[in-house]
Amino acid sequence: xxxxxxxxxxxxxxxxxxxxxxxxxxxxxxxxxxxxxxxxxxxxxxxxxxxxxxxxxxxxxxxxxxxxxxxxxxxxxxxxxxxxxxxxxxxxxxxxxxxxxxxxxxxxxxxxxxxxxxxxxxxxxxxxxxxxxxxxxxxxxxxxxxxxxxxxxxxxxxxxxxxxxxxxxxxxxxxxxxxxxxxxxxxxxxxxxxxxxxxxxxxxxxxxxxxxxxxxxxxxxxxxxxxxxxxxxxxxxxxxxxxxxxxxxxxxxxxxxxxxxxxxxxxxxxxxxxxxxxxxxxxxxxxxxxxxxxxxxxxxxxxxxxxxxxxxxxxxxxxxxxxxxxxxxxxxxxxxxxxxxxxxxxxxxxxx
Amino acid sequence: xxxxxxxxxxxxxxxxxxxxxxxxxxxxxxxxxxxxxxxxxxxxxxxxxxxxxxxxxxxxxxxxxxxxxxxxxxxxxxxxxxxxxxxxxxxxxxxxxxxxxxxxxxxxxxxxxxxxxxxxxxxxxxxxxxxxxxxxxxxxxxxxxxxxxxxxxxxxxxxxxxxxxxxxxxxxxxxxxxxxxxxxxxxxxxxxxxxxxxxxxxxxxxxxxxxxxxxxxxxxxxxxxxxxxxxxxxxxxxxxxxxxxxxxxxxxxxxxxxxxxxxxxxxxxxxxxxxxxxxxxxxxxxxxxxxxxxxxxxxxxxxxxxxxxxxxxxxxxxxxxxxxxxxxxxxxxxxxxxxxxxxxxxxxxxxxxxxxx
Numbered sequence: 091x092x093x094x095x096x097x098x099x100x101x102x103x104x105x106x107x108x109x110x111x112x113x114x115x116x117x118x119x120x121x122x123x124x125x126x127x128x129x130x131x132x133x134x135x136x137x138x139x140x141x142x143x144x145x146x147x148x149x150x151x152x153x154x155x156x157x158x159x160x161x162x163x164x165x166x167x168x169x170x171x172x173x174x175x176x177x178x179x180x181x182x183x184x185x186x187x188x189x190x191x192x193x194x195x196x197x198x199x200x201x202x203x204x205x206x207x208x209x210x211x212x213x214x215x216x217x218x219x220x221x222x223x224x225x226x227x228x229x230x231x232x233x234x235x236x237x238x239x240x241x242x243x244x245x246x247x248x249x250x251x252x253x254x255x256x257x258x259x260x261x262x263x264x265x266x267x268x269x270x271x272x273x274x275x276x277x278x279x280x281x282x283x284x285x286x287x288x289x290x291x292x293x294x295x296x297x298x299x300x301x302x303x304x305x306x307x308x309x310x311x312x313x314x315x316x317x318x319x320x321x322x323x324x325x326x327x328x329x330x331x332x333x334x335x336x337x338x339x340x341x342x343x344x345x346x347x348x349x350x351x352x353x354x355x356x357x358x359x360x361x362x363x364x365x366x367x368x369x370x371x372x373x374x375x376x377x378x379x380x381x382x383x384x385x386x387x388x389x390x391x392x393x394x395x396x397x398x399x400x401x402x403x404x405x406x407x408x409x410x411x412x413x414x415x416x417x418x419x420x421x422x423x424x425x426x427x428x429x430x431x432x433x434x435x436x437x438x439x440x441x442x
Numbered sequence: 443x444x445x446x447x448x449x450x451x452x453x454x455x456x457x458x459x460x461x462x463x464x465x466x467x468x469x470x471x472x473x474x475x476x477x478x479x480x481x482x483x484x485x486x487x488x489x490x491x492x493x494x495x496x497x498x499x500x501x502x503x504x505x506x507x508x509x510x511x512x513x514x515x516x517x518x519x520x521x522x523x524x525x526x527x528x529x530x531x532x533x534x535x536x537x538x539x540x541x542x543x544x545x546x547x548x549x550x551x552x553x554x555x556x557x558x559x560x561x562x563x564x565x566x567x568x569x570x571x572x573x574x575x576x577x578x579x580x581x582x583x584x585x586x587x588x589x590x591x592x593x594x595x596x597x598x599x600x601x602x603x604x605x606x607x608x609x610x611x612x613x614x615x616x617x618x619x620x621x622x623x624x625x626x627x628x629x630x631x632x633x634x635x636x637x638x639x640x641x642x643x644x645x646x647x648x649x650x651x652x653x654x655x656x657x658x659x660x661x662x663x664x665x666x667x668x669x670x671x672x673x674x675x676x677x678x679x680x681x682x683x684x685x686x687x688x689x690x691x692x693x694x695x696x697x698x699x700x701x702x703x704x705x706x707x708x709x710x711x712x713x714x715x716x717x718x719x720x721x722x723x724x725x726x727x728x729x730x731x732x733x734x735x736x737x738x739x740x741x742x743x744x745x746x747x748x749x750x751x752x753x754x755x756x757x758x759x760x761x762x763x764x765x766x767x768x769x770x771x772x773x774x775x776x777x778x779x780x781x782x783x784x785x786x787x788x789x790x791x792x793x794x795x796x797x798x799x
Contacts (some may be wrong), residue, residue: 172584219766219769219770219773222775223770223773223774223775223776224773224774224775225769225770225773226717226723226724228521228584228713228723229713229714229717229723229765229769230766230769232710232713232714232765233761233762233765233766233769234762235710235762236710236758236759236761236762236765237758237759237762237763237766239758239759240755240756240757240758240759240760240761240762241759243753243755243756244756244759247753247755359755367588367591367592370585370588371588371592374585374588380582380584380585381582414596415596416592416593416595416596417593417596417597417600419592419593420589420590420592420593420596421593423585423588423589423592424575424589427575427579427581427585427586427589428579430581431579431580431581434580435580
């Protein structure tokens with residue numbers, strides 16, 4: 091009996107050691123724990139739609155674009171930069187695709203290529219300015235945001251819905267997941283359904299997670315963000331790494347833009363306002379530090395889920411006004427920032 | 443000639459060149475751009491009219507913000523992105539006190555000075571919150587102010603219950619219009635006063651020196667007896683005061699407030715002003731005059747674009763192009779290349795001279 095308990099205590103200690111081994115894993119664990127706690131809280135105290143699995147799928151459906159953006163943002167932030175142009179790029183991509191499909195009679199495949207090219211173009215240009223000309227990322231991507239937002243209205247000023255047949259078919263296609271279904275009031279079984287964009291976002295999360303965790307490039311991102319000087323001494327091409335981080339973030343903005351476009355099915359200058367800040371907030375909640383070198387793609391994923399959950403809880407309580415969401419999200423960011431600062435303070439004390 | 447040489451190497455050169463280009467462009471395009479005439483506003487008071495007056499009038503908020511933003515940038519090495527939201531809070535507080543318990547008022551229910559002081563206190567609290575996060579908790583400024591950026595406008599709406607307020611009192615409108623009988627817009631004068639105050643502060647106190655030394659190297663500043671936490675905190679509080687002044691001007695211009703639209707994106711323009719002024723966004727040395735000049739250049743650019751019939755929503759794209767060109771010109775790599783080219787040419791000339799002799 092006593093042996094067994096000591097064994098389990100040992101196992102517990104091992105897990106704790108693994109969790110507290112690095113800032114990254116510790117912050118990630120905190121994020122996941124808080125998300126699970128929040129979701130359980132919602133199921134128990136808010137009830138309603140939260141008890142159905144479809145609620146979770148809806149969170150994914152509505153935030154597929156944000157998940158992709160937050161992943162790209164995390165990579166840039168881990169490398170020690172920032173990209174605030176992503177929201178503008180998303181709006182530009184959806185407007186260009188909308189115009190291309192409806193007014194130029196293009197194909198869906200062409201629209202996908204356009205969105206990827208726009209994203210890559212923004213990423214490459216900004217990355218070049220940041221990495222090779224040594225301009226602050228904030229100011230470069232700020233200009234990128236201005237440019238994208240302005241270009242949206244130059245491309246087309248009025249919002250409109252896309253009626254292209256092939257695209258509408260793609261937009262309305264759902265992937266049904268029978269084991270996540272539930273019975274409605276009439277007793278009919280409704281299978282859970284998710285949009286195509288969710289699959290894309292999950293693939294992106296997995297691919298980027300693998301890149302960041304197990305490839306040379308991924309570790310180079312962490313090294314450059316942690317300390318550019320020592321990364322250079324280790325033989326890492328710092329400029330190229332910085333450039334690639336922005337390129338990936340731009341590409342993610344392009345993919346995210348098309349996913350967003352698939353979700354809303356329209357082009358409008360008002361699309362994706364504030365998405366850049368939401369993506370940054372999600373990355374921070376996910377344990378990515380703006381100072382660089384610390385962070386995780388999974389964290390960004392859970393960060394988006396946490397943000398969406400708290401929004402839904404606030405809405406379910408009947409506090410529909412936009413300002414309640416603003417205040418709760420702000421409180422949440424504040425909480426996580428303080429956790430981060432405490433974690434790093436405790437750690438630096440330990441080192442001494 | 444000596445002054446000229448000194449000017450070429452200095453930081454203020456970049457905004458000056460930008461200004462020169464803009465002025466020349468407008469002179470060639472349409473010389474009447476610079477005409478100033480004496481007109482009358484809706485109330486019948488004399489007011490100066492013309493593009494130049496518009497630039498200085500509507501650029502005053504930006505100039506005032508640029509003052510605070512420069513200090514924050516210098517000391518903390520980051521920018522405050524919550525200034526737009528803070529201005530919304532300031533405006534909301536001012537209207538809340540002036541309107542009393544009614545929604546539409548024709549005369550102020552409370553003295554304006556009380557409302558203004560309340561707004562200053564409110565924005566100083568916001569600044570203190572941001573400053574505390576940055577200095578005590580060591581959060582990067584952009585992230586710390588992200589909190590107020592998301593919550594600020596919501597708080598502003600909450601202060602006034604999202605009412606559509608209208609203040610019709612002509613005395614309240616002085617700050618966004620003109621003092622009866624004096625044709626220069628009041629906002630210009632307020633901005634001028636702010637500039638004089640900050641110039642005196644920088645001249646006669648050590649604030650500027652302390653802010654720079656904290657920005658350049660926090661540890662060595664601390665070893666020299668400067669308290670970096672206090673200096674950073676102070677700069678954020680000062681930026682809060684600047685926001686209160688802007689809030690007063692903004693609400694006074696319209697007599698009302700749109701919680702989600704007041705001073706939208708002004709934080710971006712304020713940061714641009716600092717960057718255009720040639721100040722390092724990573725903290726350290728700053729030049730207040732060139733920041734303020736940068737603010738007016740941004741307004742100059744905006745007005746020029748309006749004159750060219752660019753739709754207001756598309757202006758940001760053109761602004762972005764100009765900004766990119768400016769930052770590329772002033773980027774360390776490009777300036778280094780230019781310097782190298784110059785020194786090579788000098789060396790060649792020297793060699794040729796030596797050969798002749």
